[in-house]
Amino acid sequence: MISPVLILFSSFLCHVAIAGRTCPKPDDLPFSIVVPLKTFYEPGEEITYSCKPGYVSRGGMRRFICPLTGMWPINTLKCTPRVCPFAGILENGAVRYTTFEYPNTINFSCNTGFYLNGANSAKCTEEGQWSPGIPVCAPITCPPPSVPMFATLRVYKPSAGNNSFYQDTAVFECLPQHAMFGNDTITCTTHGNWTKLPECRGKYQTMDLVNYPAKPVLYYKDKSHIWLPWMDHFPGWPRRNRSTKLGNWSAMPIFSLSASCKVPVKKATVVYQGERVKIQEKFKNGMLHGDKVSFFCKNKEKKCSYTEDAQCIDGTIEVPKCFKEHSSLAFWKTDASDVKPC
Numbered sequence: 001m002i003s004p005v006l007i008l009f010s011s012f013l014c015h016v017a018i019a020g021r022t023c024p025k026p027d028d029l030p031f032s033i034v035v036p037l038k039t040f041y042e043p044g045e046e047i048t049y050s051c052k053p054g055y056v057s058r059g060g061m062r063r064f065i066c067p068l069t070g071m072w073p074i075n076t077l078k079c080t081p082r083v084c085p086f087a088g089i090l091e092n093g094a095v096r097y098t099t100f101e102y103p104n105t106i107n108f109s110c111n112t113g114f115y116l117n118g119a120n121s122a123k124c125t126e127e128g129q130w131s132p133g134i135p136v137c138a139p140i141t142c143p144p145p146s147v148p149m150f151a152t153l154r155v156y157k158p159s160a161g162n163n164s165f166y167q168d169t170a171v172f173e174c175l176p177q178h179a180m181f182g183n184d185t186i187t188c189t190t191h192g193n194w195t196k197l198p199e200c201r202g203k204y205q206t207m208d209l210v211n212y213p214a215k216p217v218l219y220y221k222d223k224s225h226i227w228l229p230w231m232d233h234f235p236g237w238p239r240r241n242r243s244t245k246l247g248n249w250s251a252m253p254i255f256s257l258s259a260s261c262k263v264p265v266k267k268a269t270v271v272y273q274g275e276r277v278k279i280q281e282k283f284k285n286g287m288l289h290g291d292k293v294s295f296f297c298k299n300k301e302k303k304c305s306y307t308e309d310a311q312c313i314d315g316t317i318e319v320p321k322c323f324k325e326h327s328s329l330a331f332w333k334t335d336a337s338d339v340k341p342c
């Protein structure tokens with residue numbers, strides 16, 4: 001008795017013997033493609049190996065025909081990545097890369113003072129070209145600075161045509177009778193703009209120190225005294241004592257940048273804040289803006305004295321016309337301040 005399984009197996013063997021052996025799926029070679037790609041091939045069928053886009057082989061593509069033996073011939077095809085042009089050096093900058101081969105990306109950066117004119121990375125394409133193109137590092141420049149009100153440019157020399165390079169500086173000066181707030185020196189920054197411009201303010205302005213814009217030039221001697229560098233250069237600032245009581249730091253002190261007055265007479269007894277004082281002693285370092293004193297005058301008919309006010313207003317104090325200053329030699333004359341009040 002012949003088993004049906006044996007019959008099936010025998011007919012399979014016969015088929016192989018007549019038709020020859022089939023070729024298996026061809027070997028995978030790196031970066032290559034096979035056309036057509038199937039799981040098996042009849043003897044006589046043709047396949048073509050070629051490199052994937054971005055890869056090249058010395059020998060170009062390879063054709064093979066499935067032989068009767070059912071074994072593909074040895075394939076020596078070698079696909080290697082395309083190499084893009086050398087791009088390892090960027091003037092005034094740096095390139096970060098592993099290789100210049102497809103499909104790698106390289107990165108660019110510029111040294112301080114330069115900016116990237118172009119993309120910060122490029123890819124090696126299938127065609128072996130950099131995309132986008134290689135950038136350049138261009139110097140950072142600042143346009144001519146604008147000049148604040150009441151200021152002039154004391155030092156300024158454009159170094160890049162009409163512009164300035166990164167870290168160039170310019171120096172401002174205030175017009176006479178103006179005080180500078182902020183830094184007189186500006187610097188061209190990496191953003192292509194200048195650091196903060198100073199301000200020049202007229203001496204009649206008041207300022208509040210709490211909102212004073214340029215904190216670095218503010219010096220605290222202690223909690224109750226303050227000194228600002230420009231005070232030394234500002235003739236209107238009280239000469240009596242340049243540190244000024246602030247009372248309470250958290251309160252907003254207002255300073256008047258007005259001139260002080262010289263004592264307008266050689267000597268006189270005056271009333272200041274309700275007290276009789278010798279003006280030449282009390283104000284020997286000058287009177288502050290706003291200081292008010294009362295001079296004594298004589299009423300000749302009634303033989304009595306009265307007072308008239310005088311106030312220091314921004315460097316000027318007008319002595320009342322009725323006030324008579326005695327020569328120190330005229331010792332016999334009675335001073336108005338010693339005469340009974342009217």
Ligand SMILES: *[C@@H]1O[C@H](CO)[C@@H](O)[C@H](O)[C@H]1NC(C)=O
Pocket residue numbers: 096097098105106107121
């Ligand atoms: C380029 O920059 C990218 C993004 O920052 C990063 O992922 C990549 O590793 C860099 N390549 C090189 C070669 O440094």
Ligand SMILES: *[C@@H]1O[C@H](CO)[C@@H](O)[C@H](O)[C@H]1NC(C)=O
Pocket residue numbers: 161162
């Ligand atoms: C500088 O500015 C002047 C006046 O605006 C102009 O005539 C000159 O061409 C500029 N020079 C450069 C190098 O840009």
Ligand SMILES: *[C@@H]1O[C@H](CO)[C@@H](O)[C@H](O)[C@H]1NC(C)=O
Pocket residue numbers: 183184185186187195216217
């Ligand atoms: C003023 O600016 C210059 C240059 O920008 C800097 O060197 C200096 O420290 C600044 N001065 C102050 C008081 O901030």
Ligand SMILES: *[C@@H]1O[C@H](CO)[C@@H](O)[C@H](O)[C@H]1NC(C)=O
Pocket residue numbers: 191193194195196197
């Ligand atoms: C300069 O430009 C940068 C970036 O745009 C900006 O953040 C900065 O405030 C500018 N500086 C001044 C002083 O305007």
Ligand SMILES: *[C@@H]1O[C@H](CO)[C@@H](O)[C@H](O)[C@H]1NC(C)=O
Pocket residue numbers: 240241242243
């Ligand atoms: C200014 O006044 C303070 C206290 O009122 C005093 O300690 C300081 O010595 C004075 N400075 C000058 C230069 O007179």
Ligand SMILES: *[C@@H]1O[C@H](CO)[C@@H](O)[C@H](O)[C@H]1NC(C)=O
Pocket residue numbers: 247248249250251
């Ligand atoms: C100073 O300011 C603080 C906080 O505002 C307040 O509590 C205190 O009473 C003030 N002192 C004077 C003397 O005004």
